[in-house]
Amino acid sequence: MSSNSGIQIPSRLPLLCTHDGVLLPGSTMRISVDTARNMQLVKSRLLKGTSLKSTIIGVIPNTRDPEHDSDELPSLHSIGTAGLAVQVVGSNWPKPHYTLLITGLCRFRVTQLLRERPFPVAEVEQLDKLEQYTEGDQADGELGELSLRFHQAALQLVGMLDMSVPVVAKLRRLLDSLPRETLPDVLASMIRTSNKEKLQVLDAVDLEERFKKALPLLTRQIEGLKLLQKTRKRRPDDDKRVGQHVFLCLTNTLHHTSCSITQLKKMPQSMPEYALTRNYLEMMVELPWSKSTTDCLDIPAARVLLDNDHYAMEKLKRRVLEYLAVRQLKSTLKGPILCFVGPPGVGKTSVGRSIARTLGREFHRIALGGVCDQSDIRGHRRTYVGSMPGRIINGLKTAGVNNPVFLLDEVDKLGKSLQGDPAAALLEVLDPEQNHSFTDHYLNVPFDLSQVLFIATANTTATIPPALLDRMEVLQVPGYTQEEKVEIAHRHLIPHQLEQHGLTPQQLQIPQDTIKDIISKYTREAGVRSLERKIGAICRAVAVKVAEGHKVSRAESPTEQHAGKTGTSSSHTSLLFTVSERLTLPGVAIGLAWTPMGGEIMFVEASRMEGEGQLTLTGQLGDVMKESAHLAISWLRSNAKTYLLTTGSADPLEGTDIHLHFPAGAVTKDGPSAGVTIVTCLASLLSGRLVRSDVAMTGEITLRGLVLPVGGIKDKVLAAHRANLKRVIVPKRNEKDLEEIPAHVRADLDFVFASTLDEVLKAAFDGGFPTAVSHPQVVSKL
Numbered sequence: 193m194s195s196n197s198g199i200q201i202p203s204r205l206p207l208l209c210t211h212d213g214v215l216l217p218g219s220t221m222r223i224s225v226d227t228a229r230n231m232q233l234v235k236s237r238l239l240k241g242t243s244l245k246s247t248i249i250g251v252i253p254n255t256r257d258p259e260h261d262s263d264e265l266p267s268l269h270s271i272g273t274a275g276l277a278v279q280v281v282g283s284n285w286p287k288p289h290y291t292l293l294i295t296g297l298c299r300f301r302v303t304q305l306l307r308e309r310p311f312p313v314a315e316v317e318q319l320d321k322l323e324q325y326t327e328g329d330q331a332d333g334e335l336g337e338l339s340l341r342f343h344q345a346a347l348q349l350v351g352m353l354d355m356s357v358p359v360v361a362k363l364r365r366l367l368d369s370l371p372r373e374t375l376p377d378v379l380a381s382m383i384r385t386s387n388k389e390k391l392q393v394l395d396a397v398d399l400e401e402r403f404k405k406a407l408p409l410l411t412r413q414i415e416g417l418k419l420l421q422k423t424r425k426r427r428p429d430d431d432k433r434v435g436q437h438v439f440l441c442l443t444n445t446l447h448h449t450s451c452s453i454t455q456l457k458k459m460p461q462s463m464p465e466y467a468l469t470r471n472y473l474e475m476m477v478e479l480p481w482s483k484s485t486t487d488c489l490d491i492p493a494a495r496v497l498l499d500n501d502h503y504a505m506e507k508l509k510r511r512v513l514e515y516l517a518v519r520q521l522k523s524t525l526k527g528p529i530l531c532f533v534g535p536p537g538v539g540k541t542s543v544g545r546s547i548a549r550t551l552g553r554e555f556h557r558i559a560l561g562g563v564c565d566q567s568d569i570r571g572h573r574r575t576y577v578g579s580m581p582g583r584i585i586n587g588l589k590t591a592g593v594n595n596p597v598f599l600l601d602e603v604d605k606l607g608k609s610l611q612g613d614p615a616a617a618l619l620e621v622l623d624p625e626q627n628h629s630f631t632d633h634y635l636n637v638p639f640d641l642s643q644v645l646f647i648a649t650a651n652t653t654a655t656i657p658p659a660l661l662d663r664m665e666v667l668q669v670p671g672y673t674q675e676e677k678v679e680i681a682h683r684h685l686i687p688h689q690l691e692q693h694g695l696t697p698q699q700l701q702i703p704q705d706t707i708k709d710i711i712s713k714y715t716r717e718a719g720v721r722s723l724e725r726k727i728g729a730i731c732r733a734v735a736v737k738v739a740e741g742h743k744v745s746r747a748e749s750p751t752e753q754h755a756g757k758t759g760t761s762s763s764h765t766s767l768l769f770t771v772s773e774r775l776t777l778p779g780v781a782i783g784l785a786w787t788p789m790g791g792e793i794m795f796v797e798a799s800r801m802e803g804e805g806q807l808t809l810t811g812q813l814g815d816v817m818k819e820s821a822h823l824a825i826s827w828l829r830s831n832a833k834t835y836l837l838t839t840g841s842a843d844p845l846e847g848t849d850i851h852l853h854f855p856a857g858a859v860t861k862d863g864p865s866a867g868v869t870i871v872t873c874l875a876s877l878l879s880g881r882l883v884r885s886d887v888a889m890t891g892e893i894t895l896r897g898l899v900l901p902v903g904g905i906k907d908k909v910l911a912a913h914r915a916n917l918k919r920v921i922v923p924k925r926n927e928k929d930l931e932e933i934p935a936h937v938r939a940d941l942d943f944v945f946a947s948t949l950d951e952v953l954k955a956a957f958d959g960g961f962p963t964a965v966s967h968p969q970v971v972s973k974l
C-alpha cells in the first residue's frame with residue numbers, strides 16, 4: 193500500500209452508504225449498519241479479511257431520505273471518504289445490525305461503479321495526499337493566508353477554553369503539530385455543524401475552497417461561545433465548562449486523528465504497538481464520554497420495588513428511600529456515599545442492584561477484595577506491555593453510560609503493597625471535589641465521574657481505611673432471624689433457585705418445616721447464602737429425578753439426602769449439647785461476640801493453679817480483650833471481700849495463677865464486650881459456683897464495676913436465640929437497641945439490663961450471687 197510518493201488507498205473500494213452523518217478525513221465516527229448491502233459488506237470484507245487493506249472501505253454519505261430507501265442502489269454521491277474500520281460490533285437487538293467505528297483517511301472520487309451486489313464496489317481516485325506532511329511546508333498566496341487565518345481562528349477557539357484541563361492543553365499542542373491542510377476537515381467534524389455543512393466541506397476537493405467553506409463554521413462557533421460567555425457572566429467557570437464539554441469528545445477524536453493517521457497507517461500489523469494503539473483507540477471511542485441514562489425516580493414505585501425485592505431489612509430500606517428522595521429533590525449529586533456494612537449474604541449487593549433499578553440506571557459491581565495495587569483502580573501507563581485501564585474506567589466501558597451505579601464491593605478488604613495504596617486512588621474517585629476530572633493512567637485524559645453513583649459494601653468497618661470511611665455513611669445490615677430466613681427462602685430464594693434449575697413450583701414444593709430444619713441443622717450463618725446453596729442442592733437432586741421421568745412433588749427425601757450430604761458439621765443439637773456439657777464446671781460463662789460473619793456465642797473458660805498470681809490468656813484475642821481481662825481481675829480483687837471470694841488471705845489470687853481461654857472461632861472477636869463475661873467466669877471460678885447454663889451476656893466494664901454499652905446487639909441476641917439460650921444480659925444503655933429485634937425473638941428471651949457488675953452477677957447465677965454486706969450502689973455517669 194505504501195509507495196515512495198506517499199500512501200495510496202486501494203484503487204477499488206467496497207462502498208458503504210450511510211445516513212448516519214458525514215465522515216471527514218481525520219475524524220472517527222460510529223456508523224450503524226443494517227441495510228442488506230451494508231451488512232453484506234461487513235460480513236464478507238470486514239469480518240473475513242485479515243489484512244489492513246481489507247479494513248479500508250469507502251464511506252459515501254447517502255443524502256436521500258432513509259424512509260424511502262429501497263432495494264435500488266441510490267444514485268451515489270460521487271465523493272466519499274476512505275475509512276479504516278477500527279472496530280466492528282454485532283448485535284441482534286432490536287434487529288440484527290453492526291456498529292462500525294471508522295476513522296477517515298482521505299477523500300476519493302468514484303470513477304466507475306464496478307458492481308452493485310451483494311454490495312457496491314467502485315473504481316476510485318484518491319483525492320487527498322495521505323503522507324506525512326513535512327513541517328514548514330507552508331503554502332503561499334491566498335491559500336497560505338487562508339490557512340493562517342484558519343489556524344488563528346482555531347487557536348482563538350481553544351483559547352476560550354480552560355487551558356488547565358489537560359485535554360484542552362493537548363488540543364492546543366496538536367493545533368501546532370498537525371499539518372494545516374488537515375485542520376478544516378478535523379475542526380469541521382469537531383465543532384457543531386449540520387450534515388449539510390459537513391457535506392459541503394467534503395465536496396470541497398480544492399484545499400483553498402475547503403478553507404473557505406470551513407472558516408465561517410469555525411467563526412460561528414467562536415461567536416456562539418462568546419455569546420455564551422456574555423450570558424453567563426455571573427458564573428465565569430461555566431462557559432469554559434460548556435466549551436470543554438463540546439471539546440472533550442472532540443479532542444479525543446483529534447487524538448485519534450493523530451494516532452490513527454500518523455501511527456496506524458505507518459505501522460505493520462505485526463508490531464506490538466499496532467495492537468496497543470488500536471486497543472487504545474477502541475477504548476477511547478467506546479467510552480461513554482457524554483452518553484448517560486435519564487433518571488426516572490418515582491419514590492412510591494421505588495418503595496414497592498425495594499419491598500418486592502427484599503424481605504425485612506426495614507431500617508436499611510427506609511434509609512435508602514430517604515436517600516433517593518433527597519436526590520429527587522436536590523438534583524446535585526454531592527450526597528454521602530452509602531456504605532452497607534454487614535455479614536455475608538444479607539443482601540447488601542442485591543440492595544445496590546435494586547437502587548440502580550429504581551433509578552433506571554445501569555449497575556456495575558467492582559470487586560475490591562484483595563486489590564492491593566494502585567493501578568487496579570487507576571490503570572497502567574501505556575508504556576507498560578499489557579497495560580490496561582483501571583477498574584473504574586473498565587466499569588464505565590462495560591456500563592456504556594457515564595452515570596451508572598457502581599457498587600464498590602468489599603472496601604474493607606483493600607490491600608496495600610509497594611505498588612501504591614489503592615485506597616488513596618479510591619479517595620480521588622469518591623471525592624466530589626476531584627472526581628469530575630479523574631485521570632486514569634492508561635487513558636491519560638480526565639474522565640468526569642461526577643455523575644456516577646457510588647455505593648460501597650463491607651463486612652466490617654474496622655479495616656476500612658479511615659480516610660475512606662470518613663467519606664461514607666455507614667448503614668449496618670444485621671443478620672436475619674430464623675423466621676425472617678424462612679420468609680426470605682419462600683419469597684425469594686426458592687422461586688429463584690427453581691427458575692435457575694428449570695423447575696416449576698409444581699415439580700418441587702419445599703415445606704416450611706424442611707426449610708426450618710435446613711436453617712437450624714445445616715447452616716449456621718447470619719445471612720442466607722448457605723441456605724440458598726442448600727436449596728440449590730435440593731433443586732439439583734430434583735432436577736435429576738424430573739429428567740429421569742420421576743414425579744416429585746414433596747422435597748422431604750432430597751432434603752434429607754442432599755442437605756445432609758452438603759451440610760455443615762455443626763448441627764443445632766450438637767451445639768446445645770456442648771452448651772450444657774461445658775457449663776458443668778465452675779469457671780465457664782457464655783459471652784456474646786460480634787464478628788464480621790454475624791453474632792456468635794462464645795465460651796469463656798478459666799482455671800486456677802498454684803503459682804505467683806500470673807494471668808495467662810489463650811485463644812483468639814485482640815489487645816482490647818487482654819485489657820478487659822486485667823480490668824476484670826482488678827475489679828474482682830478489690831471486691832473480693834464483698835462477694836465472699838477470699839479464702840483466708842484478703843487477696844483471692846494470692847499464690848494462684850489464672851488461665852483464661854477464649855476457645856473456638858478463627859475470627860478475632862471484638863474485645864471490650866467480653867468484659868462482663870470474664871468477670872462472671874472468674875467469679876464462678878473463685879466462688880466455685882456454676883453459672884446458669886441458659887444465660888449469655890455482653891457488655892464492657894470499667895474498673896469501678898460499671899457496665900458500658902456495646903455494639904452489634906441485634907446480631908448477638910440473634911446468636912443467643914439460635915443457641916436456644918433463655919436469658920440475655922445486656923448493658924442498660926443498650927435497651928433501646930432491642931427495638932431492632934423481632935417481637936417473637938424478644939418474647940422468647942428474658943432480658944436483664946445491667947448497669948453495674950453487681951446486677952450482672954446476680955442475674956448470671958441461680959439464686960443470685962451472695963454478698964457479705966450490702967453492696968455500695970455505683971451509679972453510672974458515663
Ligand SMILES: Nc1ncnc2c1ncn2[C@@H]1O[C@H](COP(=O)(O)OP(=O)(O)OP(=O)(O)O)[C@@H](O)[C@H]1O
Pocket residue numbers: 501502503504505535536537538539540541542543649650680684685719720721724
Ligand atoms: N432480605 C432479603 N430478601 C430477599 N433476598 C435476600 C435478602 N437478603 C439476601 N437475599 C438474597 O441472598 C443472596 C445473597 O445476597 P447478596 O449477594 O446481596 O449478599 P451480600 O450481603 O452482598 O453478601 P457479600 O457480602 O458476601 O457480598 C442473594 O440472592 C439475595 O437476593
